[in-house]
Amino acid sequence: MKPTLLDLPLQADDKNKRIINRILNTPSLLVGSIMLIILVGLAVLAPFISPYHPSDQNLYAILQPPSSEHWLGTDQLGRDLFTRLIYAARTDLKIMVLAEIIPFCTGVFLGMLAGYYGKWIDTLITLVTDTFIAFPFYLIVIIVAFASGAGQRGLYITFILVGWIVYARVIKGLSASFRKQEWVASAQTLGIPGVKIILRHLLPNVLPQAVVVLMTDMVGLLVAIVTLGYLGIGIAPPTPDWGTMISDGQSFITTAWWLSAVPGLAVVYTGIALSLVGDGLADLWRRK
Amino acid sequence: MIKSSNLLRKFVDIDSPRRWLLLALIRAAVVIICVVTAVFFIIRIVPGDPAKMILGEYSTPEAIESMHHTLGLDLPLWEQFVRFVQNLLINGDTGSSIISGTSSRELIAERAPVTLLLIAMASLLAILISLVLATLAATHKDRLLDHMIRIFPTITLGMPVFWVGLLLILIFSVRLGWFPVGGVGEGVTGTLHSLILPAITVAFSQIPTLIRSLRAQMLEVLESDFVVTLKAAGIPNRVILMKHVLRNSALPTLMLLGVNISYLIGGTLVVEQVFGIKGIGSLLFSSISKRDFPVIQGIALYCAISVVIISLLIEIASWRLDPRTKGK
Numbered sequence: 001m002k003p004t005l006l007d008l009p010l011q012a013d014d015k016n017k018r019i020i021n022r023i024l025n026t027p028s029l030l031v032g033s034i035m036l037i038i039l040v041g042l043a044v045l046a047p048f049i050s051p052y053h054p055s056d057q058n059l060y061a062i063l064q065p066p067s068s069e070h071w072l073g074t075d076q077l078g079r080d081l082f083t084r085l086i087y088a089a090r091t092d093l094k095i096m097v098l099a100e101i102i103p104f105c106t107g108v109f110l111g112m113l114a115g116y117y118g119k120w121i122d123t124l125i126t127l128v129t130d131t132f133i134a135f136p137f138y139l140i141v142i143i144v145a146f147a148s149g150a151g152q153r154g155l156y157i158t159f160i161l162v163g164w165i166v167y168a169r170v171i172k173g174l175s176a177s178f179r180k181q182e183w184v185a186s187a188q189t190l191g192i193p194g195v196k197i198i199l200r201h202l203l204p205n206v207l208p209q210a211v212v213v214l215m216t217d218m219v220g221l222l223v224a225i226v227t228l229g230y231l232g233i234g235i236a237p238p239t240p241d242w243g244t245m246i247s248d249g250q251s252f253i254t255t256a257w258w259l260s261a262v263p264g265l266a267v268v269y270t271g272i273a274l275s276l277v278g279d280g281l282a283d284l285w286r287r288k
Numbered sequence: 289m290i291k292s293s294n295l296l297r298k299f300v301d302i303d304s305p306r307r308w309l310l311l312a313l314i315r316a317a318v319v320i321i322c323v324v325t326a327v328f329f330i331i332r333i334v335p336g337d338p339a340k341m342i343l344g345e346y347s348t349p350e351a352i353e354s355m356h357h358t359l360g361l362d363l364p365l366w367e368q369f370v371r372f373v374q375n376l377l378i379n380g381d382t383g384s385s386i387i388s389g390t391s392s393r394e395l396i397a398e399r400a401p402v403t404l405l406l407i408a409m410a411s412l413l414a415i416l417i418s419l420v421l422a423t424l425a426a427t428h429k430d431r432l433l434d435h436m437i438r439i440f441p442t443i444t445l446g447m448p449v450f451w452v453g454l455l456l457i458l459i460f461s462v463r464l465g466w467f468p469v470g471g472v473g474e475g476v477t478g479t480l481h482s483l484i485l486p487a488i489t490v491a492f493s494q495i496p497t498l499i500r501s502l503r504a505q506m507l508e509v510l511e512s513d514f515v516v517t518l519k520a521a522g523i524p525n526r527v528i529l530m531k532h533v534l535r536n537s538a539l540p541t542l543m544l545l546g547v548n549i550s551y552l553i554g555g556t557l558v559v560e561q562v563f564g565i566k567g568i569g570s571l572l573f574s575s576i577s578k579r580d581f582p583v584i585q586g587i588a589l590y591c592a593i594s595v596v597i598i599s600l601l602i603e604i605a606s607w608r609l610d611p612r613t614k615g616k
Binding site: 071124127128130131133134135137138139140141143146147216220221222223226227230231235243246250253254260262264268269270271272274275276279 | 318319322323330386440442445446447448449450452454455457458462485493550551553554555557558561571573576584589591592593596597
């Protein structure tokens with residue numbers, strides 16, 4: 001029997017089913033994704049979930065313990081902690097994602113260049129990464145963030161400057177190992193120019209690994225954003241941010257410990273979700 | 289001519305350990321030169337005039353000019369760089385503090401001991417804790433204990449160190465009253481006692497990576513032929529573990545800590561801030577808030593150069609000690 005048009009969507013369905021099955025068989029990916037979806041959902045829907053505004057002060061209800069009215073209590077200015085928590089998720093997650101874009105692209109590209117061409121490009125890029133790595137990460141971040149001005153702009157400049165190194169290092173090694181493989185050699189004998197080989201053939205092969213690194217790196221980036229906020233050189237108040245919330249709560253650690261503990265838990269939650277997704281993706285691609 | 293180039297080739301023979309050592313030294317030296325150059329250019333890359341940052345937005349042009357002169361910023365760039373390197377080579381210094389006039393080398397040397405002590409304590413704790421946990425995980429492979437220990441890195445990866453420090457203060461200082469809430473105590477025992485919580489905090493950030501690779505390392509040793517032979521010879525498990533497996537895993541742990549030394553120092557700077565310890569970290573923050581550029585440069589330079597030297601030493605040590613790379 002000839003295949004009819006009716007068979008085609010069925011095949012597509014099959015393919016989708018297989019992908020879904022694979023995801024279901026990778027529990028860490030499943031759990032991590034669900035955790036992320038909940039988090040992003042809370043952040044995006046924040047104005048609809050909470051009846052309060054993150055900077056609404058209520059001096060008659062300061063430092064209240066959790067209650068049905070204020071799910072996680074209130075801070076020293078009577079602001080609702082839960083509201084601030086989910087609004088802070090908007091700020092921190094937005095910066096985390098946006099600040100990763102440029103470092104991810106430059107790092108992957110430079111890594112491929114160094115790995116594919118080797119020689120002096122490799123030497124040069126290795127020298128630059130070695131120099132950057134000699135400086136303790138937080139030292140660089142603190143100095144650059146401070147010098148380029150507190151606030152979000154400083155955060156972006158900092159991560160554009162230092163964020164690409166992780167990717168460059170990992171992708172360089174990976175690309176160097178691919179360079180010795182037959183398909184690269186055959187592409188070269190066909191006379192395909194190097195840049196084209198890198199973008200068309202090397203890129204799809206290194207991308208999965210780069211995405212796995214992206215997941216762990218985002219955790220580190222989030223922790224750095226929060227740390228800078230805590231140190232007072234990151235996101236400036238009144239924009240809600242988990243880091244400044246923790247440092248605000250520090251003065252009340254003896255009486256209202258949850259003010260500092262809860263925003264930290266939000267960071268830990270995000271970290272677990274992202275590393276579960278990263279582990280899951282790595283598993284998924286390894287089995288493939 | 290031919291002879292000398294042959295000699296040179298002999299000296300830098302591909303398999304010769306000398307060549308390896310020479311290359312490692314050259315590489316470290318080049319990185320240090322780059323580090324010095326980077327530190328010199330830090331205040332020039334960054335947007336904004338350092339003199340204006342020091343004096344404030346509304347300073348007079350004359351004041352800015354005289355500040356330029358004090359900082360040496362009115363000189364041509366290459367001359368500034370030569371002076372910077374000269375001062376560094378002769379005095380080991382990056383200039384005097386703009387605020388107090390003390391040399392930044394002295395300021396750093398004054399604060400360094402407590403930071404170094406904290407780093408040493410944290411490294412020791414990190415090694416001890418991860419050795420114990422990794423041993424437990426490796427000897428209970430695929431059992432509940434192993435799974436519990438393996439989840440640990442996933443959970444702790446996203447924990448900000450300063451937050452861990454705050455929780456430890458809350459539990460052990462505020463609630464239980466075992467340790468001071470902040471600051472450094474008097475005398476040797478007082479100092480050590482007050483640094484225990486900060487050291488645990490710094491160690492905490494290192495433990496996840498250490499456990500992950502140590503566990504893998506130990507499994508490899510546990511499944512190796514010589515351990516199987518020892519077991520067959522009837523030597524008790526505990527003796528094998530203490531005498532052979534641990535000894536074989538200690539070196540890789542130290543190496544890994546060396547690789548992470550940069551993160552360790554960075555974490556320490558932040559943790560000092562949480563516990564109110566007057567070390568390099570607090571010097572960094574006070575210099576930053578006073579825009580004291582020479583001191584900031586000095587801290588960056590000393591941290592980076594120690595990282596390069598420590599990594600080099602550990603690289604050499606592990607290469608000398610590891611029998612597998614001895615012939616290399």
